[in-house]
Amino acid sequence: MTDSGRELDLVIYGATGFVGRLLADYLARTAPDGVRIALAGRSQAKLEATRAALGPRAGDWPIVIADADDPVALAELASRTSVVATTVGPYAKYGTELVTACVAAGTDYVDLTGEVLFVRGSIDAHHDKARANGVRIVHSCGYDSIPSDLGVHVLHRKVRADGAGELTDTTLVASLSGGVSGGTIDSLRTQIDVSRGDAALRRLAASPYSFSPDRTKEPDLGRQSDVAMVDGTGIAPQVRGWKAPFVMASYNTRIVRRSNALQGWVYGRKFKYREVMSVGDSRLSRVYAAGVAAILGGLVLGLSVPPTRYVLDRLLPAPGDGPSEKTQRNGYFAMDIYTTTTTGARYASRVAAQGDPGYRATAVLLGESALSLVLDRDRLPDEAGVLTPATALGDVLVERLRGAGVEISARAL
Template identity: 40%
Template sequence: MTDRQFDVVLLGATGFTGSLTAEYLATHAPAGTRWALAGRDGGRLRALRDRLGVDAGVVEADVADASSLRRLAEAGRVLITAVGPYIRYGEGVVAACAEAGTDYVDLTGEPEFVDLTFLRHHATAVRTGARLVHACGFDAIPADLGAFFTVQQLPEGQPIRMRGYLSIGALPSGGTFDSALTALARWRSGTVARARRRRVEPVDQSRRVRGVSGRPGYDRTAGAWVLPLPTIDPQIVVRSARALDRYGPDFSYGHFVALGNPLKAAALGTGAIGVFALAQVPPARRALSRLRPPGSGPTPQQRAKAWFRLRFVADGGDRRVVTEVAAADPAYGGTAKMLAESALCLAHDPLPSNAGQVTTAVAMGDALRARLDAAGISFRVVESR
């Protein structure tokens, strides 16, 4: 792809997370990186470019126009899309990248979209050499690369039991809230898509890899009250484990949110059940979406106070390790950093040879972890015995 016009193209650059990603690229893309801002409104894109003071290209493209997406995919080596919810607006972008052999990254947390992408576009991407890498933001890089880092601290060839415990202080953006409501409203079709994927996806029968749901309650290992987190994160971790022998012959993973007291745990659990129920009713779902409309997000002051810590406890053989991934502003500054560094890693770093729908651990592994560590997202061993 040396004849491509751009190394990295950012679609949805004028949205909330897209503009943060553009700001990050403007200050952190290596010298000589050829990159472009893309979206429907050329005037807004040029205004963003002028505000950033960068020599970036501007490409007009609409997710509803397949021909514009084809031209966009053919113009770049790596395409970032920040246009969601992806189940509504994402498939055309994936299809264009798969056909053009263009590497693709997004920040989706929508399992149905990821499963449908595998069913419809994985084979094409394998043929053309495109790497389709989903969930390159707070969902699910800390979980995926954190689990990968943790496995590397354990003896090889041993069964591994791992649990991840998330503590977080952050507010969602309107786009994230809209995507979550959409996923909840589509849980039935999402279940169907996952079942279809399981029927056709190859599985290595010589190894046992699984996710475990766990139970809410007090967890002595975490020293906190925990609730299972049925997000895309544990699904991504399990897919990395199935693809990489380093996770051992028998690997299990559970993913939880850790809270300081039972009242918070009960309130969060009850609230989640209520939102799920309301998301099934279109008028109620629309009313909920107005609480935090797409395009809105936390203020710079709120983001400055945001934080997260994802702690892993893993047992393998006769060893136990505790590791941690942590950073400030996970929801948006951090997600923009992860998204941009994923694209730069694909564009510039020597990486394993693979294609099709792959996870961050499979596609980039240590190279991306090193980039993120240098960018302020820390990966460290807390305890090893």
């Protein structure tokens, strides 16, 4: 356990939300006996109903009442537990006070954010104090961005073990099936709102090095296109068809680059990273990829303009909404990462799992991240601060996820 002096090991904050309930259910089924878990949120009645639906293993889990804008209640929550796992977003609206409380209390923290400006603000406000307090603040422990971050992590480990040099041009190709996340859409809305009318914030959000610990020390790699259409043969000889822009590329790439920088550019100072999405390998793949690019561009533009945003807000999934049980069960993701090393060797890694990426699979990813902090603290990397999944949890999380049925592998091509 992380701290036997605390009353609790883990608090699930936002346990009555769609993803919060999935996380609570996962932990109720899989957490080892003796892990002291509590459910937290705003409503006593809703929390009690959630607990009742989880079955007998959760029957004695405590309930903690704390509103996201009540710093006193959040400070008390953080002081009672060793780890907080929060699903309450958009994090720019509802996450700042909780991070502050965890850093002050010496409490480790994991979340699901995919918001560039929130994470940059967290780094600026809390990294140094979290390091001094020995606290791990670990953002993006769901589908955004564990498959990307750990996929590059194991790829680097394999290349280094083989003595094949360092990583250079590296591309993730995402394949997935699942429902559209209302939370992800709301995070996009929030980022648009926060940066509207502020050119400096827009430039920060657009920078490939938004999360860099020191931009002046980053290697000069020229322009890096995080959102792009790519011919598969330009990724690796065995990759066929054109690839479309990936909706989370502009976020995940920044997490991976921060992992590299926090570790002294261990992946390589010539490491260039991008993400794209598979739309099949037929002769029409270029047309499909262009269609995806147009849709993504139109979505961002539509949410930025009041008249079209009014319409989109009524058509797109709302926060807290989620896909059906069948969609969650039948969903999947597979992230294949290809690289060429400084010795000219080619390698690939894969992170794949069954279950809707943004919901059922994310509950596994976040749950095992939290349990890594609760149960395996003495085996984790000796790091503290505002970290990434790879730098905070590393091989421990890889091991836990493999045990939970997630494929994580790397190989020479």
